[in-house]
Amino acid sequence: MTQTPATKIIAIDDDPTGSQTVHSCLLLTRWDPETLIEALTDAAPLFFVLSNTRGMSADDAASVTREICVNLRQALARLAEAGSPIQPLIVSRSDSTLRGHYPVETDIIAEELGPFDAHFLVPAFFEGGRITRDGVHYLVVDGKPVPVNEAEFAQDSVFGFQHAFLPDYVEEKTAGRIASAEVERFSLDDVRGDIAARLRGLTDNVCCAVDAEQQSDLDNFARQVLAAVGEGKRFLFRSAASLLTSFAALPPQPVAAEAMSAYVRGGRPGVVLVGSHVAKSTRQLETLIEQTDVIPIEIDLERLTRDEESLFHELIDRLETAQHEHHSAVLYTSRGERQFPTKAERLAFGERVSGFLVRLVQNLPRETGFLISKGGITSNDTLSKGLALRTARVLGQIHPGCSVVRCPTDHSRFPDLPVVIFPGNVGGDDALARVYQIIDSSD
Structure with a gap:
């Protein structure tokens, strides 16, 4: 009998802060196949590979991300051969203020671990006051939502950007390879409703931007994504930490x-x-x-x-x-x-x-x-x-x-x-x- 693969959430984290909403999981600072196998077989539903690529040049970030993916593919193959197949759910975890090597990292992940039916931008991070509404990503400052392109983070000397409207951000960062109009938008009404059929219809690694104002928005989104993955859809995520909370669905942390x-x-x-x-x-x-x-x-x-x-x-x-x-x-x-x-x-x-x-x-x-x-x-x-x-x-x-x-x-x-x-x-x-x-x- 063929064993049904277990789903493991794998966050390739461009700095070590992506674990800021979860507990009891492993952080890896090495990514040789043996260490990856240790994490893949750990009891926790997710783990983090700390690539630290936000502190690197784009070329170095691409090289490190590729090395992680190649080793991960090898680790997954070894487990499958041993009769313990794993269904990976890959999250490129990055900054909730949109700084980082996008689309460099998601492109490399797609090359090495794809093909994917879609990749989703989900930058909402509620603990840090980051929400996305009508496709615009905001920082909540003193109770007031401020478009992220008006914040200091958009002036970063390495990762600066001009747009808080995510489709325009994608067009800017991909230098027009993905046009703003080509980005599929999942509104608050969408993520709070039934998107199962729409998820099943995504193909060709289409870029999707996801709204979220509260954890329950991502809980509903994640539940339907995991169901689609269970039916064979292959998705990649570029997200902040709050999506990982929804994917992992952990109980309260054991230590207050x-x-x-x-x-x-x-x-x-x-x-x-x-x-x-x-x-x-x-x-x-x-x-x-x-x-x-x-x-x-x-x-x-x-x-x-x-x-x-x-x-x-x-x-x-x-x-x-x-x-x-x-x-x-x-x-x-x-x-x-x-x-x-x-x-x-x-x-x-x-x-x-x-x-x-x-x-x-x-x-x-x-x-x-x-x-x-x-x-x-x-x-x-x-x-x-x-x-x-x-x-x-x-x-x-x-x-x-x-x-x-x-x-x-x-x-x-x-x-x-x-x-x-x-x-x-x-x-x-x-x-x-x-x-x-x-x-x-x-x-």
Whole structure:
């Protein structure tokens, strides 16, 4: 008898923040076939492959995405040959403010794992105040929906864009290969109704833009998508995190947010690392310093370019002193986005800063009780390089949009260290301070 394939949701995540609405699943910082097989056979209904491509050039992003897909195809084939077939549901998880290598990544996934009948853009992320209505993607700021092209994120020096109306965004990003008029729109009325027949009729990897204002919209959409997939339709998704909530349909997380301090090692003080430089992160950093007893330690990026070694040793000394005096510390890069003549130079400087932050994480005091990592690229580097984790399991959310993972018990330097993954663009001005107050148990 032929075994019915089990469906596994596979999120290829361009930074490590896509797990911000789920729990109990694996995050992979490696994607060799053996590690992928481990995740494919894990009990959780989904897992994340942390590609970190948002911090790369388009060419490097394409290369990494292709490598993941080739290895995934091999892992799936090996499981099928062993009598344990898996039906993959692929999600290219990216930023809810539309920054990222689209359509580079979805094109590569389609080449390697297709053909697909459709690919869907679903950027709504309710925990972060991102909704899509009448095809327009909004950020809700102080209760008011603002088209995302009017927000600071649209001015990003690498991923800037002009349109919040998703069909126009698609035409802009595909340089006209997919015309705005060719994008199929799923309105709020559509996703709240019966779209089964329409889903069955999609072919030729048509691009679809999906409205959603609340989780129940995506719950209804996801239920019908999964039914269509069960009938043989093949779909690809470019989405933010909220769609994954609906696909996974997980029960409430086993550890309450307010109880996360129980994981702090020995009740000791910790470190907050802020690499994200967007205005929201800066306001959150300022509130953290104003409202808590955390010791502020600035990483002067101008000095980094001139005198990296002495800066490094000075910062480590200050962290050690704070730990010995039983104080938590916040390490933060000097604020603002530096301007560069070319994207390549901007990315190269970013890589240098990331490498410096990784080195700091590798050399944090061994007694560190917890770590909060603020920013997507910063968090990916923290997990994959700073802590050298091959996999990590998500314990749950400490705040809407902020995951907690834990180092394994046999970690060489930081066994059982809890790590908060805090995206750059999530939460109000007091969110970082609130997360710190929940997890800090060193008083």
